[in-house]
Amino acid sequence: MRRILKNIGPGTLIAAAFIGPGTVTVCSLAGVKFGFTLLWAMMLSIVATIVLQEMAARLGIVHTSGLAGTVRSEIKNPLVKILAVGLILIAILIGNAAYEAGNISGGALGLATLIPNSEVSIGDFTLNTLSPVIGLVAFFILYFGNYKLIERFLVGLVVIMSISFLVTAVLTNPNILEVLKGLFLPKFPEESWLTIVALIGTTVVPYNLFLHASLVKERWSNKADLKAARMDTYISIILGGIVSIAIILCAAAIETSDLKTAADLSKGLQPLFGEQAKYLLGVGLFAAGITSAITAPLAAAYVAKECFGWKEGLRSGKFRLVWIVILIIGVVFSSVGFSPIEVIRLAQVANGLLLPIITGFLLWVMNRKNILGSYSNSAVQNALGVTVWLATIMLGAMSLVKVYNSL
Numbered sequence: 001m002r003r004i005l006k007n008i009g010p011g012t013l014i015a016a017a018f019i020g021p022g023t024v025t026v027c028s029l030a031g032v033k034f035g036f037t038l039l040w041a042m043m044l045s046i047v048a049t050i051v052l053q054e055m056a057a058r059l060g061i062v063h064t065s066g067l068a069g070t071v072r073s074e075i076k077n078p079l080v081k082i083l084a085v086g087l088i089l090i091a092i093l094i095g096n097a098a099y100e101a102g103n104i105s106g107g108a109l110g111l112a113t114l115i116p117n118s119e120v121s122i123g124d125f126t127l128n129t130l131s132p133v134i135g136l137v138a139f140f141i142l143y144f145g146n147y148k149l150i151e152r153f154l155v156g157l158v159v160i161m162s163i164s165f166l167v168t169a170v171l172t173n174p175n176i177l178e179v180l181k182g183l184f185l186p187k188f189p190e191e192s193w194l195t196i197v198a199l200i201g202t203t204v205v206p207y208n209l210f211l212h213a214s215l216v217k218e219r220w221s222n223k224a225d226l227k228a229a230r231m232d233t234y235i236s237i238i239l240g241g242i243v244s245i246a247i248i249l250c251a252a253a254i255e256t257s258d259l260k261t262a263a264d265l266s267k268g269l270q271p272l273f274g275e276q277a278k279y280l281l282g283v284g285l286f287a288a289g290i291t292s293a294i295t296a297p298l299a300a301a302y303v304a305k306e307c308f309g310w311k312e313g314l315r316s317g318k319f320r321l322v323w324i325v326i327l328i329i330g331v332v333f334s335s336v337g338f339s340p341i342e343v344i345r346l347a348q349v350a351n352g353l354l355l356p357i358i359t360g361f362l363l364w365v366m367n368r369k370n371i372l373g374s375y376s377n378s379a380v381q382n383a384l385g386v387t388v389w390l391a392t393i394m395l396g397a398m399s400l401v402k403v404y405n406s407l
Contacts, residue, residue, distance in 0.1 A: 021106015031251025107289020
């Protein structure tokens with residue numbers, strides 16, 4: 001056990017990245033609207049995350065290069081290289097901008113519990129004044145680079161909230177048979193497609209595939225460490241998935257379908273904390289929002305650095321420009337009067353739509369014998385990866401049809 005705990009590292013950051021405002025919000029919406037019916041989608045998301053993140057970790061340790069950098073170096077045709085790198089860059093920048101809007105909205109949603117009446121009306125527009133506050137905090141932490149200690153503190157708050165959901169899920173005394181049916185018997189209730197894609201988008205986060213490959217290089221430097229990296233990945237993601245399932249179980253016990261504020265979301269924690277639940281969830285959402293509001297722009301900047309082959313790092317003007325643009329877009333879309341819960345949900349849908357693109361590139365790279373040798377994908381790993389890829393394509397296509405029909 002001591003050896004296992006010693007090797008826990010990058011995987012916990014990946015799990016913390018997907019247990020953010022989006023996870024709390026989307027899982028709550030899934031539980032309230034569909035009960036235990038969509039638990040299978042979360043189970044699929046956990047399996048898909050393990051399959052893809054293991055590949056990303058293996059790439060980082062064996063090849064000591066990130067996904068974007070590997071694609072850039074491996075494609076020799078100049079035109080194809082420009083198209084591929086451009087597609088990755090656009091996908092991550094658009095996806096992370098949408099994700100950032102959800103992160104900041106989640107942080108503001110939590111902060112609104114502690115600071116009520118924070119909206120200002122300007123003509124026909126309603127401005128959320130807390131979103132710029134979240135954005136400024138993230139800006140100063142990113143700009144001055146001293147964010148590790150604060151991030152650990154905020155992640156600790158999210159861990160407390162996660163434990164709370166686990167305990168509350170037990171206290172709600174769910175029907176075990178119905179839970180098992182929800183986990184292993186897929187059903188597609190009416191109007192559930194976007195929620196299914198959002199559940200996948202909030203768990204299998206595209207930028208985590210880039211982030212993981214970079215993080216493992218910082219922790220391990222030898223191919224012999226691959227076993228430890230895999231154990232770290234499996235344990236962290238499974239525990240994160242259990243928390244997500246617990247949130248759905250808690251939300252299924254809520255007797256209202258109208259969720260708009262952190263106080264509404266907190267009803268799932270009331271069996272454990274009573275009226276104080278909204279304050280706990282508010283602090284947790286704020287912590288999750290700030291943490292993710294830091295990592296999403298940072299990941300986008302690292303992807304841009306690999307795509308363009310920049311040598312400079314955190315302190316360079318080009319690197320900072322990327323994360324500043326992502327941060328500003330997130331603040332603007334979070335501030336201009338959209339429902340925070342809808343912004344968060346749409347961010348997860350955007351992630352779900354972009355996932356097939358990133359997954360396709362990852363599978364291609366993981367089959368390159370010239371860079372991974374005997375560590376390239378086996379037949380079983382390819383079968384699992386392709387299955388996940390096809391599933392994301394199908395779900396993404398279905399959500400696009402759903403959005404088109406609703407126009």
